[in-house]
Amino acid sequence: MAGEPQADCLFCRIVAGEVPATVVRESATTVAFRDINPQAPTHVLVIPKVHHPDAASLAAAEPxxxxxxxxxxxxxxxxExxxxxxxxxxxxxxxxxxxTVFHAHAHVLAGRGLTWPPG
Known part of the structure; x- marks a missing residue:
């Protein structure tokens, strides 16, 4: 069910402390951690602690x-x-x-030229 932790979701497992991550910020509703495969010198993922498959689903259910x-x-x-x-x-x-992980998340990318449009 949307909003509920999913046992097979990597990000839900990070929120639960079952999978290690380099956490840089945490709030009551979010966790921010460094991407394990960075695409820029600064590459941090910001995730909601609740599970929704993508940003649109999250925004519709819990704006x-x-x-x-x-x-x-x-x-x-x-x-940063x-x-x-x-x-x-x-x-x-x-x-x-x-x-690749179907839990809503934002990528924060910086520290190199970021051309538009991206790949």
Whole structure:
């Protein structure tokens, strides 16, 4: 069921403390941690503690938590001191867009040139 932890979800297991992660921020509703396969010098994932398969599902079901994810992404930018050099916040949705873990999450990317349009 949406919102409930999923036993087979990597990010739910990180939230539960069952899988280690390099956590850089945590709030009552979110966890932010370094990506294990970084695509930029700064690559942090910000996830809601509740399980929803993608950003649109999260926003439809729990818009206040979707806002928390974006707020925490902004705090990661400040903590990492990349606000002046530029950064990108990305929500991949679906396998065709590169989503590999089907738990809503934002990628915070910075520290190198980020061309548009991306790959």
């Amino acid at each position: 206040e938590i979707a806002a928390d994810v974006l707020r925490e992404a902004g705090q990661v930018v400040l903590d 001191k990349v606000e002046d050099s530029g950064y990108r916040i990305v929500f991949n949705t679906g396998a065709g867009a590169g989503q």
